[in-house]
Amino acid sequence: MLYIDSVILNMIERACHRFQRQTGRTNVWLAIQLTNLSIVLYFVWAGVAFSGADVSLRIFVGLFCTGLLYVLVKTLFRESIEAYESSAYRRVASGRKNPRRVRDALLRISFLTLAIVLPYPAVIVYVEMQAKILLLTYPLIVLTTAVLYLLACDPLPPSEVKSHVHARQAVPAAAHEQ
Secondary structure: HHHHHHHHHHHHHHHHHHHHHOOOOOOOOHHHHHHHHHHHHHHHHHHHHHHEEEEEHHHHHHHHHHHHHHHHHHHOOOHHHHHHHHHHHHHHOOOOOHHHHHOOOOHHHHHHHHHHHHHHHHHHHHHHHOEEEEHHHHHHHHHHHHHHHHHOOOOOOOHHHHHHHHHHHHHHHHHHHH
């Protein structure tokens, strides 16, 4: 399973490098955007799951979600994307690999297994029991898996990205001058 994880991680890293060359955005930026999307999905999930519940339970869930959002603002959203990216750039410039490649391997494999195994039982439960909550649970698992893989990738060094971006911008400018 570690071999499969390594192959997937290398493929995603190559895709991240292409994305970075084309847009100038790193895998860190993309991972944070997917994290934001998963947070929105989580709150939608909580709203849908408890929309038909007792008023006191809905108030409790609302207070819990508010507390969770407060904790996220104080921890996860405390540092800017640029701070995360500059840290990754410093690590790449010094020649070190991303420590998450090894450290998070078992977590990535667990979520990958869930993402592969869970769709069929989720569809069966949805069809048989009309449990609409499963429609939001599985995308959260897939988004978390994607974020774990994105965070384990190394970005390209800034100099390599700038040379590709400048070369791409210079071609249209030369075409307009003729």
